[in-house]
Amino acid sequence: MTSVYIVAHHQRSDAAALVLAAVEWLGARGHDAWMPATDADAIGLSELGSLRNPAEAGLALSVGGDGTMLRTVKLLDGAAVPIVGVNVGLLGYLTEVEPPGLLAAFERWFATDGDSDDWRIEERMMLQVSVRRAGGVEDDGSWRGLNEVVLEKGESGHTVRLNVSIDGSPFTSYAADGLIVATPTGSTAYSLSVRGPVVSPQHRALLLTPVSPHMLFDRTLVLDPDELITIEASGYRPVEVSVDGQRVARLLEGDTLRCTPAAETARFVRFGPRRFHQILKAKFGLSDR
Numbered sequence: 001m002t003s004v005y006i007v008a009h010h011q012r013s014d015a016a017a018l019v020l021a022a023v024e025w026l027g028a029r030g031h032d033a034w035m036p037a038t039d040a041d042a043i044g045l046s047e048l049g050s051l052r053n054p055a056e057a058g059l060a061l062s063v064g065g066d067g068t069m070l071r072t073v074k075l076l077d078g079a080a081v082p083i084v085g086v087n088v089g090l091l092g093y094l095t096e097v098e099p100p101g102l103l104a105a106f107e108r109w110f111a112t113d114g115d116s117d118d119w120r121i122e123e124r125m126m127l128q129v130s131v132r133r134a135g136g137v138e139d140d141g142s143w144r145g146l147n148e149v150v151l152e153k154g155e156s157g158h159t160v161r162l163n164v165s166i167d168g169s170p171f172t173s174y175a176a177d178g179l180i181v182a183t184p185t186g187s188t189a190y191s192l193s194v195r196g197p198v199v200s201p202q203h204r205a206l207l208l209t210p211v212s213p214h215m216l217f218d219r220t221l222v223l224d225p226d227e228l229i230t231i232e233a234s235g236y237r238p239v240e241v242s243v244d245g246q247r248v249a250r251l252l253e254g255d256t257l258r259c260t261p262a263a264e265t266a267r268f269v270r271f272g273p274r275r276f277h278q279i280l281k282a283k284f285g286l287s288d289r
Contacts, residue, residue, distance in 0.1 A: 002026075002110070004033040005057035005081065007072040009064030010042035012088045018063050018099055019045060025103055029110070033061075036075065055079035059109065059269075065089015066189075070244045073126075073146045078264035082121055084109065085268065091283050093188050096270055108271055122270045124185045125204045125225065126262040129243055134254025144262050145243040147186030151231060151257065152178030152211065154238045154250070159214050161234040167227050173234060178211040181229055181259045185266075188280070196220045200276050204261065229259040 004026055008015040023033045023045075037049030054060065054076050060083045062072040069085050076083075085095030086102050097105045112118040129149045130139040143149075153160045162179050164171045182191040184199040187207055192198060196209040197220055206229060208221040223229070233239045233251035241249040241257060251257065280286075 002031045002058040003056055004031060005052075005054045005060045005076075006033055006035045006039070006048070007060065007062050007064070007068060007075060008035065008039050008043055009068045009088060010039065012064060014088050014099065015063045016043040016045060018086060018088065018102060019043060019048070019061075022061060022063075022102060022106070023048065025106055031110075054081065057081050059084065062086065062095070063088060065092055066094045067245070069094040070146055073266045074144075074244065074246075078144060078262070080264070080267060082267045082269045093279065093283065094185070094268065096268065105269075105271060109269065119269055119271050122201075122268045123265040124201055124268065125183050126264060126266055127181065127183055127206075127243075128260050128262040129241075129248075130258050131241065131249050131251065132256050132258070134252070134256075139258075141249055143243045143248050144264065145186075146183065146266050147189045147244050148180050148182035148191060149257070149259055150178060150180050150190060150211075150242045151233075151239050151251070152242070154240045158237055159212075160237050160239050162239065163232040163234050164208070165230040165232075166223065168230075172217065174210050174213060175215055176210045176213040178239075179231060180207070180209045180211060181231075182207040182209065191220070197222065198280065202276070206259065206261075225261040230256055231259070232256045 006019055008019050026033050034050035034052055035048045040046050040049030060072055060081050062069045062083055062085045072083055086097045087095035108118050127145045130142040133140050159175050162174045180191050184201045184203045184205055187199040191209045194211050204225045206223040233253055233255050239251040
């Protein structure tokens with residue numbers, strides 16, 4: 001028996017039907033499934049809600065778009081549970097399966113031990129982010145993210161000043177609307193919208209991209225993952241910190257943020273030989289020439 005942890009988009013009308021189909025298929029074959037209580041209540045399947053630890057699952061099923069995939073990664077909290085993503089969202093860079101293919105994907109997952117012709121696990125680098133207060137010795141909060149950490153202005157019409165050091169050596173001070181530190185996975189998220197480079201998710205790298213910089217240097221730095229990034233808030237304006245779109249902290253003058261690769265990785269189930277550049281081509285509607 002395999003236990004399956006299901007996370008679903010709260011507003012997508014077809015998510016509930018897909019979850020119900022998945023639960024029925026799993027139950028008929030001796031597997032069990034459960035959901036976070038908030039998800040189960042939101043889609044009208046309260047009986048599936050549970051407080052069980054997601055780390056107990058042998059498989060996680062994400063029914064939604066990329067945002068739901070990010071939430072699934074967050075809820076797993078570093079547990080090495082593989083995730084199958086079903087796309088009922090818009091772009092779906094992270095998801096693997098379209099709704100009609102859900103049960104076929106289950107058939108392939110449960111029928112084999114992971115031959116490359118049937119499915120494989122793709123590991124994605126994540127970020128570890130911590131905040132240290134001015135004059136403090138201990139970190140004041142730590143978070144893990146798959147896409148990016150964003151430091152941005154808290155007041156419209158103003159810039160913030162952020163002093164960046166790399167491996168302990170000062171690099172420069174940015175006057176900008178914000179800074180993004182992204183993984184290769186996050187290169188097609190917020191970083192892309194501010195003209196950051198698209199990086200294959202098979203890489204391990206840190207992308208440091210300014211948002212609307214008020215300075216001549218406006219390029220993305222692509223750094224080795226072993227290069228520690230430290231960002232200090234300078235000046236009296238507060239800096240808001242978000243990890244994968246969720247607000248986590250506020251920096252005041254002298255507070256610092258440290259960003260390194262996480263020890264854990266996100267683990268996505270992939271069926272067949274789909275390649276990142278072909279997914280990118282499809283999502284952007286690129287022609288062959």
